[in-house]
Amino acid sequence: MSAPVLIVTARDDWPTDRIVIELESRGVEVFRMDTADFPQQLALACRIDQAQAWTGELATDYRTVDLSRVGAAYFRVPGAFRFPAGMSGPEARFAAAQARAGLGGVLSALDCRWVNHPTAMARAEYKPVQLAAARACGLRIPATLITNRPADVQKFAAEVGGPVVCKPVSSPVLIEDGRLKSVYTRRLAPDDLVDLRGISTTAHLFQAWVDKAYEVRLTVVGEQMFAAAIHADSDAAHEDWRSDYGSLTYATAAVPEAVTTGMLALMDRLQLRYGAADFVVGPDGQWTFLEVNPCGQWDWIAGATGLPIVEAIADELQGAG
Structure with missing residues (x-):
């Protein structure tokens, strides 16, 4: 029997359903989990000692996977931990930190193929890291400025000598008034470069328009x-x-x-x-x-x-x- 594949993502991440179906059609054992199920619907029991690496299992009411047998892990967008009602704010924050270090730590320690390993993903999500790496690897990148100083934006635009765009440094999605909103890349008009006082509120990313x-x-x-x-x-x-x-x-x-x-x-x-x-x-x-x-x-x-x-x-x- 082939080694099981562990899939860590949200329950409603429906594109991942296609991967599960494809793997199971090939006869591959799949254990799918959402970190939102921990600790109420997902149990963890693992140990390590001098004689052997991490062994143990993840279990739901319906399925169990022996972590020592996992051959690969697919990590995408798992949900936030959910804890029993009645916890105070400090208790819930403490429990979340323990869950992240415990469950997250055991999963991160798995010596298997990862698509992608969560620690690699966390680092790679930084756009400054991506751009520096892309440049070092010979890829062409646009001139880029990250700043919270308005004067530097005006200087950058003058040096570029052409249109400039503003885009989010991180995820372009935010929640406001209970609604999901997106922040899109925007090409700046000359008037936008006159009053830039809002730039000082946080980091902003500007690029030469290509x-x-x-x-x-x-x-x-x-x-x-x-x-x-x-x-x-x-x-x-x-x-x-x-x-x-x-x-x-x-x-x-x-x-x-x-x-x-x-x-x-x-x-x-x-x-x-x-x-x-x-x-x-x-x-x-x-x-x-x-x-x-x-x-x-x-x-x-x-x-x-x-x-x-x-x-x-x-x-x-x-x-x-």
């Missing part, structure tokens, strides 16, 4: 690359295609050899086995790296293009990528 013919979502799984050209048919989508999905059309694309080499080096440098990278392709055909998301969405791209991303992830988890 002229684009289209953009590419490059999904990397192990050594396999799946490129989808994204063509924007509205002004909003031309600035940030995520702002107007309805105006987008897709086509598969060939990846230049230099980009393939650079991306493989970048993934190795960031210790990632999966990444969803975004590139701008200019009118001259030049590819410019924007970012790589270690848990970026892939399902809609696979659906729109027919690219076999599900199969590639399953291959990687089986060590056959």
Whole structure:
């Protein structure tokens, strides 16, 4: 029997259902869990000593997995721990810290294939780290400024000598008034550079605008690359295609050899086995790296293009990528 695959993600992460189905169709044992189920619906019992590494199990009311047998782990977007009602705020925060260090620590210590290891993901999610690594790996990047000083934004715009965009440094999603909202990349008008007092409130990221013919979502799984050209048919989508999905059309694309080499080096440098990278392709055909998301969405791209991303992830988890 093949080694079990541990899948750690939210219960409602429905794209992962496709990976589970693919693995089970290959006869692979899958144990899927959400950290939100710990400690009330998920139990942990593991030990280590001088004679042996971590052994033990994860168990729900319906399934159990022997952690010493796990051959691979797929880590995406698990939920927050849920604790019994009646805990005070300090008690819940203490319990969450213990759960993160206990359950999270045992999982992180598993010596198996990871897609991706949570500590590697945590580091790779920093855009400054990505940009420095991409540059070092030979990928073309846009001139970038991160600051909370308004005067530096004006100086940067003058040095760039062309349009400048502002984008979030981290996740573009926030919750306000109980509603999920997104913050999109925005090209700044000359008037925007006059009054920049709000810049001092936190870190902001500015980049030189890169002229684009289209953009590419490059999904990397192990050594396999799946490129989808994204063509924007509205002004909003031309600035940030995520702002107007309805105006987008897709086509598969060939990846230049230099980009393939650079991306493989970048993934190795960031210790990632999966990444969803975004590139701008200019009118001259030049590819410019924007970012790589270690848990970026892939399902809609696979659906729109027919690219076999599900199969590639399953291959990687089986060590056959």
